Amino acid sequence: MHSVGHHNLPSYALLRSFECAARHESFTQAAEELHLTQSAVSRQVKELEDMMGATLFRRVGRRVVLTESGRRFAADLAVDLENLRQSVARAIAVGERISTLRIGILPTFASRWLIPRLATFLNDHPNIEIRLETRTLPFDLTRERFDVAIHFGKADWPDARMTKLFDEEMLPVASPRFRDMQMATEPTRLAQAPLLHLITRESAWIDWFAINGISDRRLLSGRHFDQFSMIISAAAASLGAALLPKYLIESELESGILIPLSDTALKTHNSYFVVSAAGDVNPQVNAFTRWLLSAARRGSMHWARHDGRL
Template identity: 40%
Template sequence: MSKRLVPSMTALQCFEAAARHLSFTRAAEELHLTQSAVSKQVAQLEDMLRHHLFLRIRRRLQLTPAGSLYLAEVNKILTQVDMSSRYVLTYGEQTEILKVATQPSFGVRWLIPHLKGFGKRHSNIHLDIRNEMEPFALLQGSADVVFFYGQGTWPGATCVELFREEVVPVCAPELLAGRELGSAAELAELVLLQSTSRPEAWHEWFLEQDLQSVSAYHGPRFDTFYMALSAAQTGCGVALVPRYLAAKELAEGSLVMPWNHAMRSAGAHYLAYAEHAAEVPKVRALVEWIHEQLQA
């Protein structure tokens, strides 16, 4: 096996500080080292990489192209190490960390409200919830449990269906200016807010009502339903979103349905975990908790 090119943390810190200050002297002051020690660490790093990281011009430092490229990667590494170190400090020896990945809108509107009380029952389990637009975290090992929307077929994973959904058009009341639409076709005259994750949604919604609209693919596009909802609330147009995401606003009246047609989505929301993790206590605890919430 070839030798790994893994420089010391000291060398990386010296390089990062010198690159940030463009000065070995100021880097040394920050790191409480001598100027020669910082210079030596950087020189050793350059020898290892076989590239100059700095140009020394009239007692001033300037990053080379290789140095700029390396700095971006080193910053990521040092940031991750710092975050991981602070992360460990927040937990006790008896605590387990359960890493959960979820799509942003689902996490905000459904998952987090349904986690109320979980920490009280399982005080030894700390949840680490992260936004994931695609459900690949489980395969990459960066999550223990993943919540995703799709078809529920995932090799090597157990997928538990949570619920199916229906999507409905919503907009701010003032967008309609007090009028009632006479047909779904009139909706195409308004600005249709598009979803990046479901680009066919409006086309399919119109098609269900035997309508074709050239406007089905036109309009501002948003990465998340949550952003589309916000845009709809401010009067930017009509959003086509899962009903559960807009339930609060519809009940409050800050959003209305301009046309009362709900379309059942092709997929469903799932909870997934690796097959080999089925009996892992922390995973089982969350799976059972979510099951209880669905039965409540």
């Protein structure tokens, strides 16, 4: 519980919530715009009122209406916050001259996870150019002159700063049509159906069935591909059931092109990592790493347009 005065400001979160709530004269709508819960906005406005000792909204019925001083304050705030944002944006833009980050990355991860979210980062950092190059095997960061790499596996990279993005969770999925055709709603039925395999990870399905108490030599039969993107297409085309990392099929799950066949996900012991050279102090590398991390935390695509918090 804090107080506020001439030399101490309420936190940015409070001010922004109030400004937004004032614009809409509605906590619910503000919550929507800010991607918070109505609960959060309600609390924050209340807290701000308490700190300032002033009534900003009058609660009338199931509605909130700005008081006169609330209206003035909101107007001032809108201007002040915009100025601040401008200052920050400008400082980011002139930070260094335009420079290029070279990024080594796995192909499917790039097209299905990174690129859909990338717009927000590039928007916020107009002076950073991106150059994506796909690599599948570990390589020497400095020799290849990559600034950053996305690595899948373990934290076993020499001379590198590694930050885990997330663990891999493999989910059994198929097209709705396939599910209905095969009645593949439980593991035993699923074991009979055609399975789609990734060549470099033949054991994935076996591991998943093991969790469900099924072991069968014939599980290895089915169709085999050497890239996730092919499996995704194959599954969408009802060629079989696939075991796919959640992160790569967000849009398909959302649109219903693919649906989960079970709730039990297979946690592999590998993870995605951001890698940069141990001695690198380039702040743009840090900014990118940091952004990746926050995007990974946020998880779903819903928020792709809204990186960052404060």
